[in-house]
Amino acid sequence: xxxxxxxxxxxxxxxxxxxxxxxxxxxxxxxxxxxxxxxxxxxxxxxxxxxxxxxxxxxxxxxxxxxxxxxxxxxxxxxxxxxxxxxxxxxxxxxxxxxxxxxxxxxxxxxxxxxxxxxxxxxxxxxxxxxxxxxxxxxxxxxxxxxxxxxxxxxxxxxxxxxxxxxxxxxxxxxxxxxxxxxxxxxxxxxxxxxxxxxxxxxxxxxxxxxxxxxxxxxxxxxxxxxxxxxxxxxxxxxxxxxxxxxxxxxxxxxxxxxxxxxxxxxxxxxxxxxxxxxxxxxxxxxxxxxxxxxxxxxxxxxxxxxxxxxxxxxxxxxxxxxxxxxxxxxxxxxx
Numbered sequence: 001x002x003x004x005x006x007x008x009x010x011x012x013x014x015x016x017x018x019x020x021x022x023x024x025x026x027x028x029x030x031x032x033x034x035x036x037x038x039x040x041x042x043x044x045x046x047x048x049x050x051x052x053x054x055x056x057x058x059x060x061x062x063x064x065x066x067x068x069x070x071x072x073x074x075x076x077x078x079x080x081x082x083x084x085x086x087x088x089x090x091x092x093x094x095x096x097x098x099x100x101x102x103x104x105x106x107x108x109x110x111x112x113x114x115x116x117x118x119x120x121x122x123x124x125x126x127x128x129x130x131x132x133x134x135x136x137x138x139x140x141x142x143x144x145x146x147x148x149x150x151x152x153x154x155x156x157x158x159x160x161x162x163x164x165x166x167x168x169x170x171x172x173x174x175x176x177x178x179x180x181x182x183x184x185x186x187x188x189x190x191x192x193x194x195x196x197x198x199x200x201x202x203x204x205x206x207x208x209x210x211x212x213x214x215x216x217x218x219x220x221x222x223x224x225x226x227x228x229x230x231x232x233x234x235x236x237x238x239x240x241x242x243x244x245x246x247x248x249x250x251x252x253x254x255x256x257x258x259x260x261x262x263x264x265x266x267x268x269x270x271x272x273x274x275x276x277x278x279x280x281x282x283x284x285x286x287x288x289x290x291x292x293x294x295x296x297x298x299x300x301x302x303x304x305x306x307x308x309x310x311x312x313x314x315x316x317x318x319x320x321x322x323x324x325x326x327x328x329x330x331x332x333x334x335x336x
Contacts, residue, residue, distance in 0.1 A: 001040075002168065003169045004041065004192060005122075007192075008051060011045075012043060012100060025043075025097050026124050026138065027041075027054050043100065048064060055081075076136045076152075078096055078097075078131065098138060098149060098150065099137075099149075099150040101151075103151075105147065113143065119165055121140070121165050122139075126160050135152060136156055136159065137149055168230070170319070171230075172194070173198065173234065176199070176236075180304045184312075187308040191312065196217055197215075200221070205218070221248045229255045236262075236263065236311065250279060253287055262293035262295060263294070263295055273291065296310035297324055
């Protein structure tokens, strides 16, 4: 996930400033099942601090132990973790541990691609053989330029390769600044998403009213900068004002967000859509059909916190293209 990788880069900067070496652990392959799938990464600092996780907690201590030889020899290695004979999932994990010391050019390029909300690619070379793998490791491709995560990494033409195309961070845009927006923003931040809140100037809100969010957008609905909404942005209309919601919908009519939800009962949604179509008979019907209202899944939510979980669960089902169901009723593998 891009937001997890973003955190790894941020934590590396702090470790570097403190003079601490770092090792990057990447799950590159898997036999059977596991808590997380290939592509998940974690950072291990020289002082034994670990950032991120590659499982539900059963693998991390072994990764920390195996990383010590990488700190000592400055050489990548492949480790395995067999969950069939331990508590946890019934699978074998293959993890590449590599020295992590991207140079300043790489760090700057990464900052820019995150800021520009563009995709980038990671390619990790490995062998399914336990032990040191000299010259093996990860290249990150940003705007057609390749950067190695350490100066010893070389192109491995005869190796196995795990490749990932990393999309921009998932963004949650909450239009409305009432108490429920505060609650929803906290849950969104807890999921690692970038969170922005949009309010009008008359609401007299500041970014301090929404602890931890990335930005606050203060515009009248007619002047809202719709160009910031991309295909990795989930939008929720929650102004608690029918008139404001309608004005925002008119402004958003040409956008294509990953998700667009409207708070409130079904009749309110129908009235909003009727007035929207009356305002512009040429509006793309696909935009209208993509609007989710009432926003959220039917999980019996009552409190603001429970409603936030309901809404975020629906957003996930939409952006991951899944049907909500109890996992005990799923006949196929969880990660299919």
